[in-house]
Amino acid sequence: MKTYNNKAWLLVLPVVLCVAFSAIVPLMTVVNYSVQDILGPDQKVFVGTEWFKLVMRDPELHEALGRQILFSAAVLAIEIPLGILLALALPAQGWRSSLALVLLAMPLLIPQNVVGTIWQIYGRGDIGLAGAALNGLGLDYNYTGDSMDAWLTVLVMDIWHWTPLIALLAFAGLRAIPEAYYQAARIDGASRLAVFRFIQLPKLRGVLLIGLLLRFMDSFMIYTEPFVLTGGGPGNATTFLSQYLTQKAVGQFDLGPAAAFSLIYFLIILLACFVFYSLLQNAGPTEKAEH
Amino acid sequence: MKKRSFGLILYLIFAILPIYWMVNMSLKTNEEITGALSLWPQHLTFDNFRTILTDPAWYGGYINSLIYVLINTVLSVAVALPAAYAFSRYEFLGDKHLFFWLLTNRMSPPAVFLLPFFQLYSSINLFDTHIAVALAHMLFNVPLAVWILEGFMSGVPREIDETAYIDGYSFPRFFIRIFIPLISAGIGVTAFFCFMFSWVELLLARTLTSVEAKPIVAIMTRTVSAAGMDWGVLAAAGVLTIVPGALVIYFVRNYIAKGFAMGRV
Known part of the structure; x- marks a missing residue:
């Protein structure tokens, strides 16, 4: 049992100060923008919830939001099972394990803008390996012209970039399962599937929650990769929420509506994360007692 | 198989x-x-690599990035350690709310938040310094570090703490001499994740710097637009961005294998 002790606050204090320093002032500033019409450095008019109403009625925002939800759902539906499968397939130790881990983790270390640029060439039909290979197979693949191809390219790029994160987390989680569990399962004659369902999956719950939330937040705020790869096009096919927001904030310099938009955006992510967090925290209460 | x-x-x-x-x-x-x-x-x-390794504007970017990433990693882990200990060992007023609040700081969409960040760091004269980027990146790395470390710490039996206190260890001495070595695996993994997320972050790093502390990711974007797509140099720069991280993962690979996810998350 944990002991109840409010002195623990002293241990948490450095973190709270560090994070609050960078978190609260910008957040309050954005809240400030969202309720004012900023005409100039010294000219501000309080407009209440005007911007929120304006943003909520924006049909382009609804489209971007729809695309965004579809994209994040696809990212999670593919990356999490794939990451778990990879972690299960990774050798547990030895040089093969080290080699596979280093190779697997490499895409994680490439900055987002480089990822976009590399795929820009990699996907081209004339001079890129992937594009040329797909065209060679007789597929009419062209990510700059066809919106479906562009959308799928951004998705595959994200899978390539971030599935290793899930795989690494799940791999670490799997290594933490004591050998005794597997021995007990062998004695009971449990099938491979049963071992996964009743031993491995429950034990992975914690790391998968981290992975799921991280991937959800980051995919929901994806900006640099599609921006570099397709610039949001063709048409609006790959204009996701944060790019639409940037167009508003920087392009048109509509600070008020953009701030209101940011806050709504933030609240959507917050709400979704809260739902995931609560659901997964309470998914298997029996798991908490044991090590 | x-x-x-x-x-x-x-x-x-x-x-x-x-x-x-x-x-x-x-x-x-x-x-x-x-x-x-x-x-x-x-x-x-090898001209592309030669361009990067001989031009101070290019290799300076790597040095700047490495400086703020290392400051960020060290600070994040240092402040996250006691906090993670508190979350794993004690219940206290508002602990669950605080934990979730920490996580919410990863969730703010950057576009509009960049301007206040710029104003905040300018107002305290930290604009264009390594420390500014390191501090800003702590916003998303510290919550993650606390989260991962807490998982590892919950895997360490509580009896160890109690025995140490009975033996007359003070908290700081126990924490540094006994507890930290026990979770060195967790520190390795956490350091890798902090390093990685800080290394690849572009928007905040670019907003908070102009010359002195300009990171490699920003230098890449600038050169690309100015020179009308110098693909070869860009690719060479990309190859070089993988090197430091690949070294880090090589060193922590065994720690990852030792695993976390022991207790609750």
């Missing part, structure tokens, strides 16, 4: 091919890159 290894190898090929393509591009001239498809460099050239 055979089928699984086959699947893994297939995925690794999928993972490596774009990186191979980048290496391939980095060893070609621009004419060759945009000219025709070739699976390996026909006219091998």
Whole structure:
């Protein structure tokens, strides 16, 4: 049992100060923008919830939001099972394990803008390996012209970039399962599937929650990769929420509506994360007692 | 077993091919890159790497990035350690709310938040310093560090703490001499994740710097737009961005294997 002790606050204090320093002032500033019409450095008019109403009625925002939800759902539906499968397939130790881990983790270390640029060439039909290979197979693949191809390219790029994160987390989680569990399962004659369902999956719950939330937040705020790869096009096919927001904030310099938009955006992510967090925290209460 | 290894190898090929393509591009001239498809460099050239390694504007970017990433990693882990201990060992007023609040700081969409960040760091004269970027990156790395470390710490039996206190250890001495060595695996993994997320972050790093502390990711974007797409140099720069991180993962690979996820998360 944990002991109840409010002195623990002293241990948490450095973190709270560090994070609050960078978190609260910008957040309050954005809240400030969202309720004012900023005409100039010294000219501000309080407009209440005007911007929120304006943003909520924006049909382009609804489209971007729809695309965004579809994209994040696809990212999670593919990356999490794939990451778990990879972690299960990774050798547990030895040089093969080290080699596979280093190779697997490499895409994680490439900055987002480089990822976009590399795929820009990699996907081209004339001079890129992937594009040329797909065209060679007789597929009419062209990510700059066809919106479906562009959308799928951004998705595959994200899978390539971030599935290793899930795989690494799940791999670490799997290594933490004591050998005794597997021995007990062998004695009971449990099938491979049963071992996964009743031993491995429950034990992975914690790391998968981290992975799921991280991937959800980051995919929901994806900006640099599609921006570099397709610039949001063709048409609006790959204009996701944060790019639409940037167009508003920087392009048109509509600070008020953009701030209101940011806050709504933030609240959507917050709400979704809260739902995931609560659901997964309470998914298997029996798991908490044991090590 | 055979089928699984086959699947893994297939995925690794999928993972490596774009990186191979980048290496391939980095060893070609621009004419060759945009000219025709070739699976390996026909006219091998190291000029792209030479450009980066001899121009201070380029290699300075790597140094700047490394400085703020290292400051960020050290600070994040240092402040996260006691906090993670508190979350794993004690219940206190508002602990669950605080934990979730920490996580919410990863969730703010950058576009509009960049301007207040710029104003905040300018107002305290930290604009264009390594420490500014390191502090700003703590916003998303500290919550993650607390979260991962807490998982590891919950895997350490509580009896160890109690025995140490009975033996007369003070909290700081116990924490540094006994507890930290026990979770060195967790610190390794946490450091890797902090390093990685800080290393690849572009928007905040670019907003908070102009000359003195300009990170490599920002230098890349600038050169690309100015020189009208210098693909070869860009690819070479990309190859060099993988190197430090690959070294880090090589060193922490055994720690990852030791695993976390022991207790609750």
